[in-house]
Amino acid sequence: KKVRIEVRTDPENVNIDSTDVADTIPVLFKDIVHALAPNTIIEKVGSKMLFGVQGQPVWPTVGDVAAQWAGENEDLLDATIDFDVIKATPNRLGVKVKVSRRALNQSNLDLYNIVVSKIGRAFAAKLNQAMVSLTQVAINAPKGVFVAPALNPIILSKKPTFEEVVSLETAVLNENVGGATQGFGAYIIGTAMQGKLKTTPIEAGETKMILQDGEMNGYPVIVSNYMDEDSIGFGFFEYSVVSQFGDMNLIFDPYTQASSNEVVFVANSEFDITVLRPEAFAIGQIPQTT
Helix, strand or coil: CCCCCCCCCCHHHCCCCHHHHHHHCCCCCCCCCCCCCCCCCHHHHCCEEEEEECCCCEEEEECCCCCCCCCCCCCCCCCCCCEEEEECCCEEEEEEEEEEHHHHHHCCCCHHHHHHHHHHHHHHHHHHHHHHCCCCCCCCCCCCCCCCHHHCCEECCCCCCHHHHHHHHHHHHCCCCCECCECCEEEEECHHHHHHHHCCECCCCCCCECCECCEECCEEEEECCCCCCCEEEEEEHHHEEEEEEEEEEEEEECCCCHHHCEEEEEEEEEEEEEECCHHHEEEEECCCCC
């Protein structure tokens, strides 16, 4: 219906029926309520990031050589040094979103940028999930840093002890990787495990908890529900590399779905997670009970 609003210099002579006012009030959107999602990890733990990669990144590896004690004129045994390479391999990650033209035209939200932002978050979510998953998340996905250690995990109590937490660090240091003054060591846990560790004292009678002030055993603790809830991960993350091959390809397609009055957002890129030293990572797990 039509609404007539008379505006005069004398406000007492302005008469607006309440039923008409409702039709003139605009819909005002406040802050957008985004979907809840786990905290991201990669940018917090010190993983190396390579963007716009052309070709195939390769990391040469050089084995060690051992000296030997020998008599004055004794022949030395032949020694060899193993040379190899670690390669990053592209794995495609994509998102396709259809949006009604009516939604774009009628919404007073910046819908285009909202969709683009959501696509970026979707890529970040998949990469972070793959990074800390205990298994390969999909056949075409890269393997994360804990896939190999999860094949032989350190067994944790139902409520892990401080000794068990330290044993993860010990397992890595025993491989001559990292150290208190080398690299970025960190623990990765989920919120359920966080609750256990924040309420468990280092030892009986102590007031200090295993997890306190965001640290555990002298290392920072990253909390994210991308991590398995019954596990504790530890590692020196400079031995992991996230590679993005080429550019992020984002296409806004207003044509192919025109007959159904829709536009299509399509994003594609290729990534890999390369673990330079599997020995730099350890996983502790609470055994599953049936």
